[in-house]
Amino acid sequence: MLKIAVLVCVCVGLMHGYPGFLKEIPNGEAVPNPCTEDPEDKWNLVGHMYASRIEFMRARRQNPDRYVNVFGEMFFSNGQNWTAICDLDADNDGKTNGVELGDPECVWERGTIPAGPATGHPGICEIETQECLSKASDICPTTTTP
Numbered sequence: 434m435l436k437i438a439v440l441v442c443v444c445v446g447l448m449h450g451y452p453g454f455l456k457e458i459p460n461g462e463a464v465p466n467p468c469t470e471d472p473e474d475k476w477n478l479v480g481h482m483y484a485s486r487i488e489f490m491r492a493r494r495q496n497p498d499r500y501v502n503v504f505g506e507m508f509f510s511n512g513q514n515w516t517a518i519c520d521l522d523a524d525n526d527g528k529t530n531g532v533e534l535g536d537p538e539c540v541w542e543r544g545t546i547p548a549g550p551a552t553g554h555p556g557i558c559e560i561e562t563q564e565c566l567s568k569a570s571d572i573c574p575t576t577t578t579p
């Protein structure tokens with residue numbers, strides 16, 4: 434019975450919890466997916482290594498210790514405070530989190546419209562540079578599917 438209760442809590446959290454975090458960053462619900470050819474495809478779980486909930490749940494089951502990407506780690510280790518991480522470069526691609534999420538001046542506040550659209554993913558290196566790889570930044574997972 435306890436297992437069922439825990440499972441229900443986890444599933445409800447997965448269904449309803451993450452959208453709340455996405456509102457804590459600019460353009461959280463409109464981050465481009467750098468791992469597909471489709472420019473309209475979005476990365477729905479910005480702080481995680483996987484773009485979709487299905488992939489995330491599968492990965493979490495297989496490796497419960499590693500499913501948050503470098504941006505997610507930075508976000509949580511800084512108290513989910515956008516201002517604290519805006520000017521940092523989580524994935525080490527040379528572009529700040531603010532530039533990638535459309536807030537290059539780091540002035541965005543929750544509930545307001547960002548200065549521009551998200552132009553990149555702050556936790557997934559779009560280009561596999563040595564800088565990205567040396568920081569063990571996440572690159573496109575091989576299991577990403579539409």
Ligand SMILES: [Ca+2]
Nearest residue numbers: 522524526528
């Ligand atoms: Ca970056």
